[in-house]
Amino acid sequence: MREKMNTKSVFVKTIKGILYFLEALIVIVLGVASVLLSNSVRWMFETWSYLTMDEVVYLLNSPMEGTSKEIILEYVEYCVPAAVLTLLLIFILIIVLRKRKWIYHTVMAGILVCSIALAGYYVNMTWVRLDIANYSENKSTYSTFIDDNYVNADDVMIRFPGKKRNLIYIFLESMEITYADVENGGAFEISYIPELTKIAQENEDFSGSETVLNGGYSMPQTTWTVAAMFAQSAGLPLSIPLENNEMNTQDSFFYGTNALGDILQREGYSQTLLIGSDATFGGRRLLFSGHGDFTIHDYNYAAEEGLIPEGYRVWWGYEDKRLFEFAKRELRTLSRQEEPFNLTILTVDTHKEDGYVCVDCENQYGDDQYANVVACSSRKVSEFIEWVQRQDFYENTTIVIAGDHPTMDSDFCNEVPLDYTRKVYTAFINSAVQPEKPELYRDYTTFDHFPTTLASLGAQIEGNRLGLGTNLFSGELTLSERYQRERMAAELNRKSKFMEDLTSYINTELPEARLLLREFDAAAGILPLVITDIKNVDQKIMGMNVAVWTLPGQEDLQWMQAAQNPEGDYTMDINIASFGYRKENYRIDVYAILEDGSSQFLTGISMEIE
The missing domain is CATH 3.40.720.10 (Alkaline Phosphatase, subunit A)
Incomplete structure (x- = not known):
């Protein structure tokens, strides 16, 4: 009987321990996330006062390559310290209050409410400032504005003077x-x-x-x-x-x-x-x-x-x-x-x-x-x-x-x-x-040029x-x-149906791949490269060629071959030593060799070797 009671007590303690852990974990995640989110939103609007939803979508779709290091450091300095301090404060409260059950649960609940309120406030601010509702509506609604107002040069008479100007x-x-x-x-x-x-x-x-x-x-x-x-x-x-x-x-x-x-x-x-x-x-x-x-x-x-x-x-x-x-x-x-x-x-x-x-x-x-x-x-x-x-x-x-x-x-x-x-x-x-009308101040767009x-x-x-x-x-x-x-x-x-018809020829299913560059081995002069996530190639790939160069006109171009590993990715070591360890902007382009003998460009990357 005593063994059953002990077993039940251990089970109850275990369940309580798990609940305490989950409660603490949820409070930590939401607390830190809400502070990080609020600071990120404030930093975003302070850095780009005129930010629009179009630009946000563009930035989210853009690669990190080429992003200013100063901008990244500025973001880290602005947003990360407060999140770290929040994490430490919650840890301290958990440790100090963990044996005072009523106060502990009250404080944890308070942090949860404040975190949700803080996140909600800044989400709403972002929603309003970026006019996301209107953006979403626009992107799902068709307009005939371009259809109704576009004038094709083929449909009108354009007369040049006898002596044409440069x-x-x-x-x-x-x-x-x-x-x-x-x-x-x-x-x-x-x-x-x-x-x-x-x-x-x-x-x-x-x-x-x-x-x-x-x-x-x-x-x-x-x-x-x-x-x-x-x-x-x-x-x-x-x-x-x-x-x-x-x-x-x-x-x-x-x-x-x-x-x-x-x-x-x-x-x-x-x-x-x-x-x-x-x-x-x-x-x-x-x-x-x-x-x-x-x-x-x-x-x-x-x-x-x-x-x-x-x-x-x-x-x-x-x-x-x-x-x-x-x-x-x-x-x-x-x-x-x-x-x-x-x-x-x-x-x-x-x-x-x-x-x-x-x-x-x-x-x-x-x-x-x-x-x-x-x-x-x-x-x-x-x-x-x-x-x-x-x-x-x-x-x-x-x-x-x-x-x-x-x-x-x-x-x-x-x-x-x-x-x-x-x-x-x-x-x-x-x-x-x-x-x-020389006296008239015109309101115009760059289309009018x-x-x-x-x-x-x-x-x-x-x-x-x-x-x-x-x-x-x-x-x-x-x-x-x-x-x-x-x-x-x-x-x-x-x-716009007009623009959709005009761009119907554009191929959006382009062959692509992702390049992963491992840590540069300066002693050996080797830069390991992994070619992965290969998509939209319509033939069997027979090999993978990599072009590397640093000089204008590709004067120092070197072709290298990547080998396929059991996972299906391709790997190779780029021999930086063969370029004389130049501290240059290295361009790396990857081509798939197809079954019919043709080559197809997949992706490329530029990087500085320090």
Whole structure:
């Protein structure tokens, strides 16, 4: 009998012990999670004041590779200490109160209630600030806005003058009118772009009789570089069933549309794209080669032609200081041709995070590196424009300067008021025409750059509309003036049968794999690589080849073969020693060898070897 009672007592104690443990575990998990969640939300909105749900989805789908180490450290410093202190405090309370049952359970219940309330408050804040309900509704609702308002260039008459004007189109990375001072329409006490401000005020930014700057508003699906370039040249959002910069995986770039390059090509223009990075990234090469047959002069071209020193690479390729010197070189050549030319340029020094400081950048703003880089860019663009204006060909040349999208720098615009409307910088220089209503301050988007650029070359456009854009030199209302910007943005955030039909050719089931890099063995010069999670390969894989290189033009390219292990993954050791232990940016691309003998690209990665 006593043995049964002892057994029952032990059982009861065991059950109580398990319940105590589960109670403590739940309190610890919820308590720490709620503090971490609340601090994460606060950090997120303090770091990105203008964050939208579209950007959150983009960030969640983006790889960690390339994320600023400073941002990661800032997050850890902001969020982790409070979570650790919460964990220690709960442990202390559990230890101190565990023998005082009534007080213990009361305190644990109190912590649970507070944790749920804290988490609920910040979840609700996130729900409201990001307008998740409206976002979800938009993503599940179809709109006919694009169908009803899109104008195909094939359906209207476009007449060019007998003597065609040259075009220089400069995309300025992340350049906003926000960077000007308040007096001139910016959002800062001092102007970081005085030279660009002067250029816009002395030329055309469609600010009418106002003295403040005006610029194009970036609509949804136009807020990264290749999307911005597509919006300004084709008048459409880059609404695709892929991650933002995956258009380079396709065989064509919206082949069913007519863009600025297509129209100029038909008019006999010689067209060149000049950029200091690899044009393949994001589909930029595909966009410009497929819409206007542009000659692409990018970082790889500069390396192959010996325009930059062997092995030279900074930031994303080469800096804007070199870019503008190469642009002068291009223009000297293009201006000697009989046919009109279109030179399209993309700067990069003002890209996130904090930009690239070249040797010409002055330390005007101390530790605020991005301010220094923005100011340097303003001076460089101004110097380049002044050089062009001194050339003989300038008389018959129109220059368009346009920011591609609002900045993605994490903190530069933190102090900008939430009710300030951020627009990209815009200036039309030496246009062939003047606004029909010169006193009118226009409300416009970057879609309007498409027909406006053609009009600035002297082209007459039937109806003054192309794509979703309106010729700003005309008296025709823009779509943002007709429908209001907020409604237009809401409509573009919804599904579109028009865009689905236009992108129906896009292959979303792309071959892919995941690369796992193990710890680098510096003594042996070996970097272990695992190729796993191989998907969407429609033939039997007969082997796996890995291409590794560090130098421009793949001058030191080495091919290596991976071996399949029993689990089905592929493994190999990359011999860094064979590259002379160079502290370079190593590019690793993986190709599957298929049953029919062809090879198929799976994935690639870039990494620095320390």
